[in-house]
Amino acid sequence: MASASALSDPQFDLEVLSSRPAPPCAKPVEVDALDTRQPARMRFVARCPAGKGWRQDFLVRARISAQVAVTAAPVGANQPLAEADLALERRDITQAPDAIGDLALAVGQSPRRSLRAGEILRSGQLAAPLVVKRGDQVLMVARHEGIEVSMAGEALDAGARGAVVRVRNAASGQVVRMRVAGAGTVEPVDLPVSRR
Incomplete structure (x- = not known):
């Protein structure tokens, strides 16, 4: 996600949600991703290859933040964006996978709807004029x-x-x-x- 969106300085905070701790394992535990499509609710499986072994599923919640383009002032629909209309700010983008991390990618584009000041710019909101x-x-x-x-x-x-x-x-x-x-x-x- 971070590389595909050209995000600047992405940071990931992970929280493992589990009802019980994993039992001990004599060998390194093997972890595989089951579903990572939604960062707020990812599924992983941990396996112990030692002895009779065990398997346990875990839910992991990710919070992703990065320096992204936001509107510096209100912008009307279909109004081409100028550099003065934009700013870079660190924001939580967990629910905004198409956030724009480079101001140059937004300059000259036009929002499909009016945007409030401080709104994260998303590529799906913008169109070439x-x-x-x-x-x-x-x-x-x-x-x-x-x-x-x-x-x-x-x-x-x-x-x-x-x-x-x-x-x-x-x-x-x-x-x-x-x-x-x-x-x-x-x-x-x-x-x-x-x-x-």
Whole structure:
């Protein structure tokens, strides 16, 4: 979880919940995870390989905290986030597995709903801002080996950078699928993504 979310300085506090202590074992106890999907309620099994041995199940509760992005002030829905809107704070993220640990991953994104000051930013709350809206006049640009061809079109779908949208060619009326390259610009889906 910590590495997948690019969390900064994660800390884990574990509490073993058991009704009885494990009996002694003459050899090192073997421990295997049974279910670790929910940090607040993980299941492990401990086995003693010595003699007749024994097996005992344990519940383990984890509390996870890390430096994560939070809103520094209230932010409206669909308003692109600026660096001034964000702060890094240590928070309990046990119930927020998609918390964002790097401010750069949130800057420029837009929250799907209004956020209060101090709210943890989660990747599921954010979307890339729409740079092409349905009905916008767009420039259809194709670049290949130093040759560039462009023509006017009309976006039939809205999309963020990198999204595939339908575009009507203004000259021919033909509808084609294009990738959003930037504000008011689309490019053919079958060409490599433009870095310009």
